[in-house]
Amino acid sequence: MRTAYNVETVRAAERELMARLPEGTLMQRAVAGLAAACADLLGRVYGSRVVLLVGSGDNGGDALYAGARLARRGAGVSAVLLAPERAHAGGLAALRRAGGSVVPAGRAEGAILRADLVLDGIVGIGGKGGLRADAAALVAVVERSRAAVVAVDLPSGVDADSGEVRGEAVRADLTVTFGTHKPGLLIDPAREYAGVVRLVDIGLSLPGEPEIEALQHADVAGLLPVPGAESDKYRRGVVGIAAGSARYPGAAVLAVAGALRGGAGAVRYVGPAGDAVVARFPETLVSDQGPAKAGRVQAWVVGPGAGDDAASVAEVLEAEVPVLIDADGLRLADREVVRGRSAPTLMTPHAGEAAALLGVAREEVEGARLESVRELAARYGATVLLKGSTTLVADSGGGAVRVNPTGTGWLATAGSGDVLSGLTGSLLAAGLSALDAGSVGAYLHGLAGRLAADGAPVGAGDVAGAVGRAWRDVRG
Template identity: 65%
Template sequence: MLRAHSVDQVRHAEAALMARLPDGELMQRAVSGLASECVRLLGRVYGARVVVIAGSGDNGGDALYAAARLARRGAKVEAVLLDEARAHAGGLAAVRAAGGRVSPAGESRYSEADLVLDGVVGIGGRGGLRPNAAGLFEQIEAAGPLIVAVDLPSGIDADTGEVAGPAVHADVTVTFGTYKPGLLISPGAEHVGDLRFVDIGLAPYLEGAPVLEALEAADVEALLPTASAESNKYRRGVVGLAAGSPRYPGAAVLATGAALRSGVGAVRFVGEPEVVDGVLARYPEVLIGEGRVQSWVVGPGIGPDSADRVASALAAEVPVLVDADGLAALAARGKPLDRDHPTLLTPHAGEAARLLRDPWSAEHVEARRLAAVRELAGRFGCTVLLKGSTTLVADPGDSAVRVNRTGTPALATAGSGDVLSGLAGGLLASGLSAHDAASVAAYLHGQAALDLQRRHPGRQLIAGDLVEALTAAPAEPAASAEPAPSGIPATAGTPTPAPRRRR
């Protein structure tokens, strides 16, 4: 399980660890890992041009010390100080002692740089970049050198991923000690680039539950239900689907297909006759009509007149997943759910805004995804899977929110949400908690899309492709940020050439 901690948790852990180490040792652990990652990215250090944009404080110090190490290996290092009077004294002295040059802001020719270190502001920063730094990074990004962010890209909120103004778009972010939530949640995550981890020995000193966590392949494998010799279709689970309408018959077919692939023993479908015919034509295995189920999925494509069907599902004494038109019925009702059985809501940003009402808008939800998913879970008293640029899963209360790391923009296609609903509903019927069912479904849904993209590069993904791709076993995301093995300092991942600029 990948875990991310708050700024306060990191600060307390750093203080506890520094009390047990020689002065400056913790910073040098971070610096060593950062410099090693820069060496990997540059490939050939001797003669490489490295520019440091250094703010005040320890983040600038990390960047300056790392640049000094590169200078001692033959790199041509230039330090651009945003405020020379407040620059980290030790780091600045190290750069000068290694033969690096110090330049006023605005005088560097960034187009000649091979690598730029963003050391403007660390995890304590709030708000976007100040005008002088924003102007510098406009020039840098236009010039096109590789940008490496130190701990996190300057201008994003470490705790939430919110971006309140101009922010650095990094190609690589090297983070220390633990992951920060803002690195994993959009819109901040969109500024991170390739995420690398440096172990500085902080883990034993991190207190309290993580703010954010992400399932990895082994976690998904452990959670997936498995059949035994004593299994029958009811022991494996039966999921009921109330989905589709004459206007949206495909939603029923997609949700049914995904539910069948989820590992359940059977799918029971309830719908209008013409929709039933379409489902049976594609999946003759499906049971039709009311009957025994272990979970319900209600909402995908059922149309606007869905309040009675949603109410009927919520009255059942089994877990219920509500999606799409079912969420519209809940929004119109405008009051919290009061159920003794698990409930999972799966809104996208627009549906979340309608559930939350003013002053929330879809844009507000996208900008404050962590706050939005927590607010929804608390207000409705149930588990919420907030779909979008980074899918988040939250339970009511203070437990860790889960973020899915297998997502891809290719999933922004009609019917993709119906597939996710059928898959998650099946996992609910198999006995997973709402939190686990939502998290595992999001992982497998995203992985199916990534697998299709790898097998068929350049081909447009459609939702029907996802159903067939759901048979694959869980695997790590292609660009895993799994923490490095024990050992200090160390970087995650294998040596790779410098990423191409994405701008």
């Protein structure tokens, strides 16, 4: 499992380690990894032109020391000092001893535009509130250059703890981070700015619970429901799907498609699209008597394409089993009813739906995804899966937020969310917790999207059809 810790925890761990090591040892561990990553990206160090953007903190010191190492290997290294009087003295001396130079302010633009590699050491993980005007001006020049861009620890201008970006920020091809991932490296919009992330182990011991968790194949494989010799369709779990309407029968079909591939033993469908569902999936158990009379289920999915069917949403929320609420169900569900449920509830909004539930603009949710998913989980007393370029899953009781590392932009297609709802609801019925079901569902859905698309446009039905391949890929 990949984990990320907040700045306060990282700082405390660094102080504890530095107290036990000779002075400067921790920085040199970081610098060795940083310089090696820069060399790998350059391919040929000798004769390369490297420009360091140096702020006043330790990130600036890291950039200077790494620049000194590259200069000793034959690179032409020059430093742009944003605060010359506060530049790291040891790092600057090392750069000059190695043959590097300092670029006068008036020549910084030309140096950047001629560079093969720009090393961003402007702001460290403690940076807040965006870049100052002089730094923002340099970042704009970097955007115009053809240089490869490497960020020290995280791109300058992004918030390490939240993933928010306020104003200009460095867009890196590679971010070399030290000790542990920071939340902003895994969460959009900041994740877009980080490029490829390379973690350098510097020996940190990080106590307590991380801020962010990202499941990997092995973690997901350990959570997938696998039938045993004594299993039957009921022991494996039955998921109920209350979805679709006369206007949106396809939502029901796609939700059922996802559910049939999600690990439960049977799928019960309730709603007006029964004929369409049975025509496509004759193994589905169909009822037109409403959720309360549909028969026994271990979990419900309600809302995809449901229109204004508030009665079905209310009936499902009265059930004493886990419930996944999506799409129209989010609009129709009463917050106090959701908060009062004794069984787990999993809500799966996209940014627009989350914004409506929170009473804010969509842009606020997209710009502060971590804060938004936590706020929704707290307000509704539910687990919340916030869909989007970075899918996040937050539990109502707090703790680490899960970030999904799979997916593709091709999943932004009509009906894709309906497949995710059915798939995740089936995992709920198979016995996974709301947090695990949301995390595993998003992981499989994202991987299925990649496999189905293979670099080309894809439909939601294709994504559902690729869930089995994704499942086998994880278990393999």
